[in-house]
Amino acid sequence: MGIVLEPTTAAGREGLAALLADPAGALLALDFDGTLSPIVADPEQAYAHPGAAAALAALVPLVGTVAVVTGRPALSAVRLGGFEERPELASLVVLGHYGAERWAGGTLTAPPPHPGVAAARAELPKLLAALGAPAGTAVEDKERSVAVHTRRATDPVAAFELLREPLTELAASHGLTVEPGRLVLELRPPGVDKGAALSGLLRERGARSVLYVGDDLGDLAAFAAVRRLRGTGLAGLLVASGPVTGEPPVREIAEQADLLVPGPAGVVDLLERLAQALNSAS
Numbered sequence: 001m002g003i004v005l006e007p008t009t010a011a012g013r014e015g016l017a018a019l020l021a022d023p024a025g026a027l028l029a030l031d032f033d034g035t036l037s038p039i040v041a042d043p044e045q046a047y048a049h050p051g052a053a054a055a056l057a058a059l060v061p062l063v064g065t066v067a068v069v070t071g072r073p074a075l076s077a078v079r080l081g082g083f084e085e086r087p088e089l090a091s092l093v094v095l096g097h098y099g100a101e102r103w104a105g106g107t108l109t110a111p112p113p114h115p116g117v118a119a120a121r122a123e124l125p126k127l128l129a130a131l132g133a134p135a136g137t138a139v140e141d142k143e144r145s146v147a148v149h150t151r152r153a154t155d156p157v158a159a160f161e162l163l164r165e166p167l168t169e170l171a172a173s174h175g176l177t178v179e180p181g182r183l184v185l186e187l188r189p190p191g192v193d194k195g196a197a198l199s200g201l202l203r204e205r206g207a208r209s210v211l212y213v214g215d216d217l218g219d220l221a222a223f224a225a226v227r228r229l230r231g232t233g234l235a236g237l238l239v240a241s242g243p244v245t246g247e248p249p250v251r252e253i254a255e256q257a258d259l260l261v262p263g264p265a266g267v268v269d270l271l272e273r274l275a276q277a278l279n280s281a282s
Helices: 010-021 052-059 074-081 115-131 156-173 194-205 217-230 251-256 263-281
Strands: 026-030 065-069 093-096 101-104 107-109 138-141 146-149 177-181 184-188 209-214 235-242 259-262
Touching: 010 209, 010 235, 010 263, 026 194, 026 263, 052 263, 065 194, 074 093, 074 101, 093 194, 115 138, 115 146, 115 156, 115 184, 156 177, 156 184, 177 217, 194 209, 194 217, 209 217, 209 263, 217 235, 217 251, 235 251, 235 263, 259 263
Parallel strands: 026 065, 026 209, 065 093, 209 235, 235 259
Antiparallel strands: 093 101, 101 107, 138 146, 146 184, 177 184
């Protein structure tokens, strides 16, 4: 059986080999924004790559579990991914809000929102005005968290740095934490992250190998979980989705990945190659 794409590390090559040898025991998990969909100025327009849903659908019957693990609301990822439109994706699992929400089989389950989110959301407009947040700074209400984007500001990096400390203080005052990302600061409840979400799903499914694909700082917890579980015998392949807009990859993600692919198009290509390899072996 040929290699799908060549990981640059021994652990990554072992993870790929285990997935190909025992697909029924594999869990494929992917971030959404920047991984299945491009990073765009308006998060509500971040539709998945045109080939993403079909690529995931092709893998569903070939591996044990296919999942999307995202910081955005689960139903938002389902809508932007076009997942509900494909009956072949009925077994897809979408863990939204870093695992606080779960969409599977067309049903959403979730606990009540953290009260600190509503309190921080109410204070944000006054705080941003007092800080002189530049034009283009945008607030995204994610129901269970609230995010402040600076991508559309004239100087996005300067705006990000201006807001980082005050938003961290605002979050702490309401029992929240701040998750920095690519020109976004997200205020969300503590104790939920992609590492915990991924680890829980791996235990639930009894997976023997995992492929995880991500692009941003929020994915570092999932990367860390895979590295930790490798020490217990789980085989893992970590893939970084690098931007294709001239913006460099998130350094920490690129350094820790076993394989770097060029953005959502590269992720879809990887998934398609993986399906071809598994079909050839069956």
